[in-house]
Amino acid sequence: MTTIATAPVMDAKPRVKTPPRPRNLRRVLGTYALLVGGGVLLILPFFWLVSSSLKTDQEISNISQLLPAVPQWGNYAEALRRMGLEVNGGAIRFPALANTIVVTVLCVVGQVVSSSLVGYGFARYRFKGRDTLFMVMLATMMLPAQVTMIPVFLLFRSVGWIDTLLPLIIPAWFGTPFFIFMFRQFFAQVPESLLEAARIDGAGHLQIYARIMLPLSGPVIAIVAIYTFMFTWNDFMSPLIYLNSPENRTLALELNAFSGQYGVEHRELLMAASFVTMLPCILLFFAAQRYFVDSAASSGMKG
Amino acid sequence: MNLARAARTLLVIATALIVAWAFIDVGARVARSIVDRLDGSAVTLTVLHWGNTEEEAIVEHLVREFERTRPGVRVQRLHAGDYDAKLKTMLAAGTPPDLFYLRYEDVPDFAEQDMVMRLDAAAIAELDDFYPMLVNAFRWDPDAQRTGRGDLVGLPKDFTTMVMYINLDLFRRAGVAVPYDGWTWAQYRDAMRRIAALGPDIHGGVIKTWPMVLRNLVWSHGGAFFGDDFTDVRLDEPGALAAMQLVVDTRFTDRSVFNATGISQDEDDLFRRGRIGAIGPLGRWMAPRYRKIESFGWDVVPLPHAEGAAPVSAIATVAWAVSSQTKHPEQAVDLLRFLCGREGQVMSSELGLAIPSMRSVAESDAFLSPGRKPANARLYLDMIDHGRLGQNPRLRQFDRILGNEMQAVLQHHDATPAQAAAAVERKWLAELASPLNSRAYGRMPWATVIAVTCVLLAAATASLVWFARREKLGAIARGQQRAGWMFVGPWVAGFLLFVLGPMVLSLLLAMTKWSAMAPLSSAQFVGFDNFVHLFAYDEDFGQSLWVTVYYTLLAVPIIQVAAILVALLMNQAVPGIALFRTAYFVPSVVTGVALVTLWITIFNNDTGLLNAALNPALNLLGLEAPDWFGTDSEWFAVPALVMMSLWGVGGGMVIYLAGLKNIPASLYEAARIDGASPVRQFFAVTAPMLSPLIFFNVVMGVIGSFQVFTQAYVIRGSSGGTNKDMLFYVLHLYDHAFRFHNMGYASAMAWVLFVILLALTLLVFRGSRGLVHYEGLKA
Numbered sequence A: 001m002t003t004i005a006t007a008p009v010m011d012a013k014p015r016v017k018t019p020p021r022p023r024n025l026r027r028v029l030g031t032y033a034l035l036v037g038g039g040v041l042l043i044l045p046f047f048w049l050v051s052s053s054l055k056t057d058q059e060i061s062n063i064s065q066l067l068p069a070v071p072q073w074g075n076y077a078e079a080l081r082r083m084g085l086e087v088n089g090g091a092i093r094f095p096a097l098a099n100t101i102v103v104t105v106l107c108v109v110g111q112v113v114s115s116s117l118v119g120y121g122f123a124r125y126r127f128k129g130r131d132t133l134f135m136v137m138l139a140t141m142m143l144p145a146q147v148t149m150i151p152v153f154l155l156f157r158s159v160g161w162i163d164t165l166l167p168l169i170i171p172a173w174f175g176t177p178f179f180i181f182m183f184r185q186f187f188a189q190v191p192e193s194l195l196e197a198a199r200i201d202g203a204g205h206l207q208i209y210a211r212i213m214l215p216l217s218g219p220v221i222a223i224v225a226i227y228t229f230m231f232t233w234n235d236f237m238s239p240l241i242y243l244n245s246p247e248n249r250t251l252a253l254e255l256n257a258f259s260g261q262y263g264v265e266h267r268e269l270l271m272a273a274s275f276v277t278m279l280p281c282i283l284l285f286f287a288a289q290r291y292f293v294d295s296a297a298s299s300g301m302k303g
Numbered sequence B: 001m002n003l004a005r006a007a008r009t010l011l012v013i014a015t016a017l018i019v020a021w022a023f024i025d026v027g028a029r030v031a032r033s034i035v036d037r038l039d040g041s042a043v044t045l046t047v048l049h050w051g052n053t054e055e056e057a058i059v060e061h062l063v064r065e066f067e068r069t070r071p072g073v074r075v076q077r078l079h080a081g082d083y084d085a086k087l088k089t090m091l092a093a094g095t096p097p098d099l100f101y102l103r104y105e106d107v108p109d110f111a112e113q114d115m116v117m118r119l120d121a122a123a124i125a126e127l128d129d130f131y132p133m134l135v136n137a138f139r140w141d142p143d144a145q146r147t148g149r150g151d152l153v154g155l156p157k158d159f160t161t162m163v164m165y166i167n168l169d170l171f172r173r174a175g176v177a178v179p180y181d182g183w184t185w186a187q188y189r190d191a192m193r194r195i196a197a198l199g200p201d202i203h204g205g206v207i208k209t210w211p212m213v214l215r216n217l218v219w220s221h222g223g224a225f226f227g228d229d230f231t232d233v234r235l236d237e238p239g240a241l242a243a244m245q246l247v248v249d250t251r252f253t254d255r256s257v258f259n260a261t262g263i264s265q266d267e268d269d270l271f272r273r274g275r276i277g278a279i280g281p282l283g284r285w286m287a288p289r290y291r292k293i294e295s296f297g298w299d300v301v302p303l304p305h306a307e308g309a310a311p312v313s314a315i316a317t318v319a320w321a322v323s324s325q326t327k328h329p330e331q332a333v334d335l336l337r338f339l340c341g342r343e344g345q346v347m348s349s350e351l352g353l354a355i356p357s358m359r360s361v362a363e364s365d366a367f368l369s370p371g372r373k374p375a376n377a378r379l380y381l382d383m384i385d386h387g388r389l390g391q392n393p394r395l396r397q398f399d400r401i402l403g404n405e406m407q408a409v410l411q412h413h414d415a416t417p418a419q420a421a422a423a424v425e426r427k428w429l430a431e432l433a434s435p436l437n438s439r440a441y442g443r444m445p446w447a448t449v450i451a452v453t454c455v456l457l458a459a460a461t462a463s464l465v466w467f468a469r470r471e472k473l474g475a476i477a478r479g480q481q482r483a484g485w486m487f488v489g490p491w492v493a494g495f496l497l498f499v500l501g502p503m504v505l506s507l508l509l510a511m512t513k514w515s516a517m518a519p520l521s522s523a524q525f526v527g528f529d530n531f532v533h534l535f536a537y538d539e540d541f542g543q544s545l546w547v548t549v550y551y552t553l554l555a556v557p558i559i560q561v562a563a564i565l566v567a568l569l570m571n572q573a574v575p576g577i578a579l580f581r582t583a584y585f586v587p588s589v590v591t592g593v594a595l596v597t598l599w600i601t602i603f604n605n606d607t608g609l610l611n612a613a614l615n616p617a618l619n620l621l622g623l624e625a626p627d628w629f630g631t632d633s634e635w636f637a638v639p640a641l642v643m644m645s646l647w648g649v650g651g652g653m654v655i656y657l658a659g660l661k662n663i664p665a666s667l668y669e670a671a672r673i674d675g676a677s678p679v680r681q682f683f684a685v686t687a688p689m690l691s692p693l694i695f696f697n698v699v700m701g702v703i704g705s706f707q708v709f710t711q712a713y714v715i716r717g718s719s720g721g722t723n724k725d726m727l728f729y730v731l732h733l734y735d736h737a738f739r740f741h742n743m744g745y746a747s748a749m750a751w752v753l754f755v756i757l758l759a760l761t762l763l764v765f766r767g768s769r770g771l772v773h774y775e776g777l778k779a
Helices: A007-012 A022-053 A074-082 A095-124 A130-140 A145-158 A166-174 A177-188 A192-200 A205-216 A218-234 A237-242 A251-261 A267-287 A289-298 B002-038 B053-069 B083-092 B104-112 B125-129 B132-137 B168-174 B185-196 B211-220 B238-253 B267-272 B284-290 B329-339 B342-351 B378-386 B397-411 B417-433 B446-470 B475-509 B529-537 B539-570 B577-589 B592-603 B609-620 B633-646 B649-661 B665-673 B678-705 B710-718 B729-738 B743-768
Strands: A086-088 A091-093 B043-049 B073-079 B099-103 B139-141 B155-160 B163-167 B203-207 B276-282 B298-301 B316-322
Touching (some): A022 A074, A022 B539, A022 B577, A022 B592, A022 B609, A074 A267, A095 A166, A095 A177, A095 A205, A095 A251, A095 B002, A095 B475, A145 A166, A145 B475, A145 B729, A145 B743, A166 A218, A166 A237, A166 B475, A192 A205, A205 A218, A205 B475, A218 A251, A218 A289, A237 A251, A237 B083, A251 A267, A251 B592, A251 B710, A267 A289, A267 B592, A289 B577, B043 B083, B043 B329, B053 B073, B053 B329, B104 B139, B104 B316, B132 B139, B132 B155, B132 B316, B155 B329, B155 B342, B163 B168, B163 B378, B185 B203, B185 B238, B203 B238, B211 B238, B238 B417, B267 B276, B267 B284, B298 B378, B316 B329, B397 B417, B417 B529, B475 B743, B529 B539, B539 B577, B539 B633, B539 B678, B577 B649, B592 B609, B592 B633, B592 B710, B649 B678, B665 B678, B678 B743, B710 B729, B729 B743
Parallel strands (some): B043 B073, B043 B099
Antiparallel strands (some): A086 A091, B163 B276
């Protein structure tokens, strides 16, 4: 407890990489013990996942065997095949993956464009009802999605979009309160002089937004994109409700169907399928680690 | 350095290529479907079914064969793993498949809701060759609310009787004679005891207890589920009680019958691995799977029966049915007859999953397949003479009520059969007595409602415009106005379309009874009866609220405290901390179904990581790790989910870490000069400075906890479909909306959720007054 509680003091100093002084040694060792212990606990499920996915049918029910004798890489090929991957000569068909990518990419683009537009409007324009509207928007963050779920379903049904990817994509193009809020906080900090200069140069509203504001907001765009990616990639309820045909399924649905159909009998394949499904998120994390860890700092949540 | 850049470039190119491939792939498919739709000349029929890969192959073959012989007709075949959910959603979407599998149990529901087309029995010549019992199973008499007579609503594709699968080797080793000519339950119990004594890994048997086969057990004890009508529940009579007692005795007293609790338990697989003496009641569908067994001999024997009672076998049967909304009734009936025709029946006979519904095929070698296991295949046909089909109530809630109570008595062993019987009766009668199920309602006056809504909307718009116009603005200010509204326009449109409008409609729906199968105009106006049902008649509502509140109370504080502690740890300036930060954060990017499937295998009480790790330690203390989603699920299922969420502690950690970094060092300096201890510093400096973050996270955490869905849905699916300890509020809501097709009722539930959350949020706001410290906040 002691080690933990004094943490901020240590960090308040500039980070110097000098060896710890002897009287701090015990504290440092304690810290490492905690760090390693917690880290092992958190990494263990990954280890279990990968090791299980490479086991044979016999090995998987043998709990005392931690590692497969011979890694069964074929499990991955088989799992992918059962999730709908078809390789036909040169043509690769994998509808679930293609659908998930299309939906995710379009949602990310839509979310960034719409949320930044709206955030910019709230941050930089004075118009009647703005503050009321902003409060209403923040209030909708508290609204459970289930209240609107059924009517929205009926809405999409009435335009004949059930069993298409549109109901998963279109809502992202109208902005999400939380992301709008983040953009607004960011845009509000941009010095007015910058906009003034642009205006004098004759830039229009959209030009200022596109040429000045958007390029400045790189970090916020990254965060919105990352979170939208992760949410959309893993979303389960909307695909479950809106998609019917096998060729329209997303990976999350395919994985759920997989666990229902083969999961109990072939846990090793299920684990391989899970790993394949989560891999893009993990890769994204490593590619954009900087933004992930900085996200909260620049989210404007510090109030 | 150059290598890293090259790798990054390669990654970007690869990503771009994959994205391009995805867009081309999906784009081509969308284009094709548009072309298909524009080209209206071809008749397209949609067919929805379930089944394993082999069954899919058969349906696929038949469908292509049909297309080949009928030019101009195209068939789209849909296969669904979670069939019920899919079919119900398609029906709710107003896009039902033209043909679909219809279980016998679902006939009352589908026939009564007019979801299936009435067939002209006289026009189907081959009907004479079908087993009459099966054809009658798909006749519906709306006056009597009974199957057996009346209009034909489906054509049986196949069926099965119920038998026991036995491991011949284990029977021989235990010295038990194979009961080819039938046995009593007393003999069964004795045999189970003797087989179980063979070794610690061997279980005497497995007794299946899902509602349909449980009913078989009750019948074989001379009892019944219902009397003459569905209000007369007979579970509390000797026959039914004896059946339940048998399961309890063999599972818990003798411990000779395996009690499969928890998630992803597969008793059928245990039999395949040679660890089960007898498993049943099961149908023909197990045969193909067990034909792969090479390590021991197996066969089928009749189900046991009580002394003095006749042997009896439940009949499970599935029909192909035509949607009442099909646009091509003629072609659909043609396809229906083709799918149930001789060719398909012969094909599926050879596959061996079921008994063909045509007598001539069933009696042929195609089905009996001499030389292949089981040797006693004739038994499936012999049991037809003892076959029985029970009448089912139209309200499918009965199975759910039954399932929940039976889980308590037969799996968790925390109720007696008599208590469970009483509970089923009480809950079922309450369901029937609810105004929603007993009162007649008039139509919702949509015309009036819409008119009133329009007037209100017009008034609101007018007053807004009037307010806006009151103030005269200069040119620049007007430009600001216009541009501002233009920018926020997307959200305003989204708000009206996806939030405000739906909220109004949802509130209106909450006052109706509407199945979503019929047009909205047929919705009945029930006033506040949905709410009456919710609070007075729906015991699951209380259960779902409890599960959700239990989760919230555990998850919110534990996760926030853990996140703060980890953040404090991560704030240490020790070498290599960045690496740890990464390690702690990675798990939080895994969410959704992938997360749950991983953890399901971790929680498995036989082969899972968690209990394997816990048990050695706990056994020293004389304890045993909990059966998380099984016998101990009442108290441990929710904590297990909390543990799963705790794995993602990194998400909250980074937020608090950022908060910690923003605390000025001068505050700590001052505290130290004042002689504050580290603990004191935490409570005097760190906690107040973090309080706005904590507050925000608690509010969002509570809201998130009330919306738990994916975890509960996936876990319930893999723990047998009924686990009341996983009945989260939103799952219950989803069930009513998309399973029981009570859209009005589900809307009412959504509004109750909304009100609860609103109240909670206000409560948190009030409670936080004086606790949350906003540094530098300008008043």
